[in-house]
Amino acid sequence: xxxxxxxxxxxxxxxxxxxxxxxxxxxxxxxxxxxxxxxxxxxxxxxxxxxxxxxxxxxxxxxxxxxxxxxxxxxxxxxxxxxxxxxxxxxxxxxxxxxxxxxxxxxxxxxxxxxxxxxxxxxxxxxxxxxxxxxxxxxxxxxxxxxxxxxxxxxxxxxxxxxxxxxxxxxxxxxxxxxxxxxxxxxxxxxxxxxxxxxxxxxxxxxxxxxxxxxxxxxxxxxxxxxxxxxxxxxxxxxxxxxxxxxxxxxxxxxxxxxxxxxxxxxxxxxxxxxxxxxxxxxxxxxxxxxxxxxxxxxxxxxxxxxxxxxxxxxxxxxxxxxxxxxxxxxxxxxxxxxxxxxxxxxxxxxxxxxxxxxxxxxxxxxxxxxx
Amino acid sequence: xxxxxxxxxxxxxxxxxxxxxxxxxxxxxxxxxxxxxxxxxxxxxxxxxxxxxxxxxxxxxxxxxxxxxxxxxxxxxxxxxxxxxxxxxxxxxxxxxxxxxxxxxxxxxxxxxxxxxxxxxxxxxxxxxxxxxxxxxxxxxxxxxxxxxxxxxxxxxxxxxxxxxxxxxxxxxxxxxxxxxxxxxxxxxxxxxxxxxxxxxxxxxxxxxxxxxxxxxxxxxxxxxxxxxxxxxxxxxxxxxxxxxxxxxxxxxxxxxxxx
Numbered sequence: 265x266x267x268x269x270x271x272x273x274x275x276x277x278x279x280x281x282x283x284x285x286x287x288x289x290x291x292x293x294x295x296x297x298x299x300x301x302x303x304x305x306x307x308x309x310x311x312x313x314x315x316x317x318x319x320x321x322x323x324x325x326x327x328x329x330x331x332x333x334x335x336x337x338x339x340x341x342x343x344x345x346x347x348x349x350x351x352x353x354x355x356x357x358x359x360x361x362x363x364x365x366x367x368x369x370x371x372x373x374x375x376x377x378x379x380x381x382x383x384x385x386x387x388x389x390x391x392x393x394x395x396x397x398x399x400x401x402x403x404x405x406x407x408x409x410x411x412x413x414x415x416x417x418x419x420x421x422x423x424x425x426x427x428x429x430x431x432x433x434x435x436x437x438x439x440x441x442x443x444x445x446x447x448x449x450x451x452x453x454x455x456x457x458x459x460x461x462x463x464x465x466x467x468x469x470x471x472x473x474x475x476x477x478x479x480x481x482x483x484x485x486x487x488x489x490x491x492x493x494x495x496x497x498x499x500x501x502x503x504x505x506x507x508x509x510x511x512x513x514x515x516x517x518x519x520x521x522x523x524x525x526x527x528x529x530x531x532x533x534x535x536x537x538x539x540x541x542x543x544x545x546x547x548x549x550x551x552x553x554x555x556x557x558x559x560x561x562x563x564x565x566x567x568x569x570x571x572x573x574x575x576x577x578x579x580x581x582x583x584x585x586x587x588x589x590x591x592x593x594x595x596x597x598x599x600x601x602x603x604x605x606x607x608x609x610x611x612x613x614x615x616x617x618x619x620x621x622x623x624x625x626x627x628x629x630x631x632x633x634x635x636x
Numbered sequence: 637x638x639x640x641x642x643x644x645x646x647x648x649x650x651x652x653x654x655x656x657x658x659x660x661x662x663x664x665x666x667x668x669x670x671x672x673x674x675x676x677x678x679x680x681x682x683x684x685x686x687x688x689x690x691x692x693x694x695x696x697x698x699x700x701x702x703x704x705x706x707x708x709x710x711x712x713x714x715x716x717x718x719x720x721x722x723x724x725x726x727x728x729x730x731x732x733x734x735x736x737x738x739x740x741x742x743x744x745x746x747x748x749x750x751x752x753x754x755x756x757x758x759x760x761x762x763x764x765x766x767x768x769x770x771x772x773x774x775x776x777x778x779x780x781x782x783x784x785x786x787x788x789x790x791x792x793x794x795x796x797x798x799x800x801x802x803x804x805x806x807x808x809x810x811x812x813x814x815x816x817x818x819x820x821x822x823x824x825x826x827x828x829x830x831x832x833x834x835x836x837x838x839x840x841x842x843x844x845x846x847x848x849x850x851x852x853x854x855x856x857x858x859x860x861x862x863x864x865x866x867x868x869x870x871x872x873x874x875x876x877x878x879x880x881x882x883x884x885x886x887x888x889x890x891x892x893x894x895x896x
Contacts, residue, residue, distance in 0.1 A: 346819040378820070462810060464828035509828050557825060557862075560832035575832070578854070579844040581862060636834040 270577065328601070329593030330430050333360045333397065336373025336534040336587070337554030339406060340384045348581065349378070352555040353391055356587040359605060361396050367589060368429065370397050373534030373552045374404025374440070374499035380457050382415045389419050404499040404534060405440040405471070405510075410457040424477060426484050432493045432598055435484060438477055439498035439513050439533075442469040463509045463559070470507065470514040471500040478515065481522055493528040493598020501533045501551065503544055506562030511536050523547055528598040530616070532590065539604050541614050541628075542567035548619040550590070550602040558584030561635045569623050571614070573606060574633040582607040681711040686718065798880075805881025808874050815874070817863030823855075823878070826862065830885040837895040851879055 268276075338353040340346075360370055372392065377384035385407060392399050401420040403413065413423065423438035445468055446456040459467050473481070488494070496502070502519050505511035513519065523529045529547045537559040540551035549567075558576045566572075576584025584606070591601040599616030606612060615626040669678045669687050677690040677697070688710050693699065699707070808814040809830065812822040827833050835851045842849035845857070852875055856867035868875040 341820050346821070348819060348821075462824060464824060465810075560827065563831065577844075578858070579861075636832060636837070 270580075328591035330368050331363075331365075331589050331591045333363060333367040333370045333589045334373055334532070334552050334587060335360060335370060335392075335395075335555065336552040337375040337404070337537055337556060338388060339375055339378040339554070339556040340388050341378050342381075342383045342387060349556045350387070350391075352582070352585060353388070355582075355607070356555045357391060357395055359587050361394070363589065367397050369400055370395050371400045371436075371497055371532070372402060373497070373532075374402045375406040375534060375554075376401075376404070376416075377407050379454075379461060380407055380410030380415070385415050385419055400434075400436060400497075402436050402497050402499055402534070403438055403440070405442075405460050406457075408440060409442075409460040410453050424480050424484075430592075432495055432592060433485075433488050435481065435494070435496045437473055437481065437496060437498045437502075437519075439473050439500045439502065439519075440471045440535075441474040441477065442471060445469050466508065468510070470512050471510050472514040473498075473502075473519050474515070478518055478522065481519065485522065485526075488526075490526050492526070493592075494523065494526045494530070495592075495600060496523065496529065496531045497533070498531060499534045501536060501540070501542070501549060502531045502547075503542060503549060503567075504565070505536070505540070505542075505567065506565045509559070509562055511562055511565070520544060520547060530598075530600040532600070532602075538584075539570070539573035539606075539612060539614070540567065541570045541602070541619060543569055543619040543622065548600070548616060550600070550614060553584075553586040553588055553604055553606065555585055555587060569619060571612075571628045572631040572634055573604070573612065574609070574631060575635050580608060583609070679707050679711070681715055683715060686711055686714050688714070801877055801880045802884040803881075805877035805879070805884075808878055809881050812863065815859050815863055815878075816865035816868070817859065819864050821863045823858065823863075826858075830882045833882050833885075834895075835879070835882050835886055836889050836891050836893075838893060840894045840896065851882065855879070855882075 335353065335356045338349060338356075340349050340353065343350050360367065376388035376392075403416055403420075403423045407413070407416045417423065424436060426433065426435040428434070442460065446459070449467070451459065459465050462468075485494075498513070500513045501511060501516075502513050503516045504513070523531075524545055524547070527546070531547055531549045532552065533549065534552045534554075536551045537554035537557065538551060538561060539553070540549075542549035558573075560575075561572055573584065586604060586606045588605045588611075589603045591603065593599065599620065601616050602614045604612045604614070612628055614628050618626040618628060667680045667684045667687075669680050672678055672689045674691075675694060677693040677695050678687050679690060680687045688707060690699070690703070690707060693703075809823040809827075812820045815823060823830075833851070833854075838851045838854070839848050841847070842853070845853065852870060855875060855878055859865045860867050
């Protein structure tokens, strides 16, 4: 039959489904569609797709206590310079606003801007205003190193803060501090920003929460009971994945040490632009997707619990990108399932039970196309 | 010798083309040579500022090789006087060559082979050379053959030249403007250290293009689509440099053309 494009295959699959449905009475179809839409929503299939009916058999999901959504790593330039990344964040805002039920809040995972410019950050702030649920902001290195956070802070407030929600203690950290590499090199702020913006630019320092940030965290957690489920947001992964791309937090061990006395800890991070999962001690880690572009998996250091997302189709500018949702308590009190809403693909769920069981339970679907 | 040879070429170019040293390069800055009161020939150095007057020779007259060498020596001496700290490091290859120990002879009896500074991609001697070295200890090498009679210094110069080409590719790969993009998207934004470019898998049938593609076709696809620029001609030096950079990141990876 020759070679078919991805689009052709998709349309054929869809036509096949509709052809089969013709054999079902209208009354039965309406009933079936309603059940399947509910099941699909519970599984995070968004927006509803024609072939959600296929998944009816798995409709016995435990209901989460609550959920929150995320948008991350939008890397905005101004609209005049680059409309592509602007359209991508708008798509994720639509996704999040279409969630039913609505998430309790939306965490923004950092790197709102590409080069930390006021116009970029203001554009992002303006777009995020159309998110219906409350938005919690986290800072990334692309937002920071032009003016060391001045504009970001004026728009969004403090970089480290915490709050309690339905029995869970949430903490947002600023994990992308870097030791001064710019003064000795007599860099301008723009040069400093450009250096940090280059993932493979080895001139910069490694990310860290830093002593002041860690002291703040210790102090914040001092008043929290160790039985309280803890969810920590950081832009960089709070572990050491790959040094050369700053998939890395230099003082990760110290931060993990502070978190280790809590019974249930989940760290949710941005920066890596990929499906990435890890478990260290009693801490589960979930990475967030970017709306702008996917990063390749690093050549070494990938946590062994990570089931790679299929490599991105270079011919589809949205593939490998997306947003997502976290379900709290779906598989245990305070535990967090991560639903990766990969655009133009079926979503992938990485359950808390998969990480807690060290990969023996609820294994995510296998990778079909591993990275080269 | 090398320096003199180069300067002679530059000097001749000046003689042939009048005051414009490089007629085919419109971007080259113009070196405005002073005029001689006697109408004698003035020869400029490639630094764009130094010049010397050739007494008794008028523009258009032929110079003997000895006269040309004398002029280039004068110009070089003047340049060195103006740049005492730089020494002879005006040329990367020369610098490498001068810092390379010369145990003498060609590479098959060179103990210090590979002693130079390795580039980012590593510059260890290949196993092939190591075997060749071993062979000389047990067996007399074939001789009387000028091809391959190069020295460690030659190898260092070639390595530096190759690295310079790779570095140029690195620069273009990391510069949205240099690849001709219009939306400030550079190659490294999706491909840090050229990751996920898998040059070893080409040529291969690229389903989305409906034909067999080479690495350069995919580079051009990325320039045209994610970066929204104009595709480069197949023989564009920028395209070649980017290929050099991408291949240089995959040292030791097995070629697997056609792999998906």
